[in-house]
Amino acid sequence: MAAPQRRRSASVSVGGVILGGGHPIVIQSMTNTDTAAVTATVNQVMALAQAGSELVRVTVNTEDAARAVPKIVETLDKLGMHVPVVGDFHYNGHLLLTKYPECARALAKYRINPGNVNIGRKHDDNFRTMVEAAIEHGKPVRIGVNWGSLDQALLTRMMDENGRRAGPLDAREVTLNAIVASGLLSAQAAESYGLPRNRIVISAKVSGVQDLVEVYRKLAAQCDYALHLGLTEAGLGAKGIVATTAALSILLQEGIGDTIRASLTPLPNGDRTEEVRICQQILQSLELRSFSPQVTACPGCGRTASTFFQEMADQIQTYLRDQMPVWKQGHPGVERMKVAVMGCVVNGPGESKHSDIGISLPGTFEEPVAPVYVDGKLLRTLRGDRIVAEFIEILNSYVERKYVVAETAQIAGG
Numbered sequence: 001m002a003a004p005q006r007r008r009s010a011s012v013s014v015g016g017v018i019l020g021g022g023h024p025i026v027i028q029s030m031t032n033t034d035t036a037a038v039t040a041t042v043n044q045v046m047a048l049a050q051a052g053s054e055l056v057r058v059t060v061n062t063e064d065a066a067r068a069v070p071k072i073v074e075t076l077d078k079l080g081m082h083v084p085v086v087g088d089f090h091y092n093g094h095l096l097l098t099k100y101p102e103c104a105r106a107l108a109k110y111r112i113n114p115g116n117v118n119i120g121r122k123h124d125d126n127f128r129t130m131v132e133a134a135i136e137h138g139k140p141v142r143i144g145v146n147w148g149s150l151d152q153a154l155l156t157r158m159m160d161e162n163g164r165r166a167g168p169l170d171a172r173e174v175t176l177n178a179i180v181a182s183g184l185l186s187a188q189a190a191e192s193y194g195l196p197r198n199r200i201v202i203s204a205k206v207s208g209v210q211d212l213v214e215v216y217r218k219l220a221a222q223c224d225y226a227l228h229l230g231l232t233e234a235g236l237g238a239k240g241i242v243a244t245t246a247a248l249s250i251l252l253q254e255g256i257g258d259t260i261r262a263s264l265t266p267l268p269n270g271d272r273t274e275e276v277r278i279c280q281q282i283l284q285s286l287e288l289r290s291f292s293p294q295v296t297a298c299p300g301c302g303r304t305a306s307t308f309f310q311e312m313a314d315q316i317q318t319y320l321r322d323q324m325p326v327w328k329q330g331h332p333g334v335e336r337m338k339v340a341v342m343g344c345v346v347n348g349p350g351e352s353k354h355s356d357i358g359i360s361l362p363g364t365f366e367e368p369v370a371p372v373y374v375d376g377k378l379l380r381t382l383r384g385d386r387i388v389a390e391f392i393e394i395l396n397s398y399v400e401r402k403y404v405v406a407e408t409a410q411i412a413g414g
Helices: 038-051 063-078 093-099 101-106 125-137 152-163 171-192 209-222 237-253 274-285 308-330 348-354 387-402 406-412
Strands: 012-014 017-019 026-030 055-059 085-089 109-112 141-146 200-205 226-229 294-297 338-342 357-360 370-374 377-382
Touching: 017 026, 026 274, 038 055, 038 063, 038 274, 055 063, 063 085, 063 093, 063 101, 085 093, 093 101, 093 109, 093 125, 101 125, 109 125, 125 141, 125 171, 141 171, 152 171, 171 200, 171 209, 200 209, 209 226, 209 237, 226 237, 237 274, 294 308, 308 338, 308 387, 338 348, 348 357, 348 370, 357 387, 370 387, 377 387
Parallel strands: 026 055, 055 085, 085 109, 109 141, 141 200, 200 226, 294 338, 338 357
Antiparallel strands: 012 017, 357 370, 370 377
């Protein structure tokens, strides 16, 4: 099946990373450190970037945080980590960007929430101040609407207008329309103040899957701004992962979305980089991008003799992930490799043949041998207690032979 036709959108450069305009979908993440704690924030930004995050957002909520931002960016640069750092502003962003121009210069992009930048005011001076800072420093802006902090004046006005209609919409529909309107009206205002369209990204986040799908379908139909996708407050564990995957997959399959984030709630002291891996897996599963070789493994049943195939599948997956930083330097295309580790003869040989390289382990009462298939053909049969080590040796040899730089291949061929 061909990849979905991407929605046409303006391209936006964020610190050298291009999103929109048909470019590959960009993965984002966000730190949860106190931004004023420079070392802790640098360490987390590096961990997220090394995991594959192409943009990393940090909270800029206090003067201490604003003062820390240039130090964070400078330290990252010295360490050779050139990931764009995005500033997340709420309530006082107009003050911080004005008072700390070095912060405004260091950031690659500003995130502005139109629902809380002018609370209680009948004008948008604060919003305009932030946009003017972006114009002055040549930075793009994400106008990030969130239904948890939706512009209440706009919502009230649209509810009142709806109440006067002959056939009023239900409250949910009006709320979703208000979310879309908030993003579009704010983007149009930013353009009227002089911010170019190719420096504007819109997001409109809600926490329900069907609501998110409806909101972004409306946005995509009404504008060509670059769109950032994400289910806000997705939640913990399986719930957060499944809900995020469900929502983003529908939209991405429809060609909607230029950059994504999985807003998962980590466990206490949990691994923040999980949100990056989830985004990578969503994009790779949809065949929109490739990041790491994929392992196909059966779930196991009464035919499987032990947990050995599960342990081997985990070992192989871990090995592939650990090798990728090395392989991607000299083995282009290896990220698209498919590996099968199967537990018995029922589907094992077939899945192995469909993969680039695969092994079918013996199940209950089967002959204690493990056939290895390479490019659809039986290569050899493994026996004994070195099956994992021998399979890894075959895997390494396959990568070295198949995924080579073109120049190297030409020289080798004379």
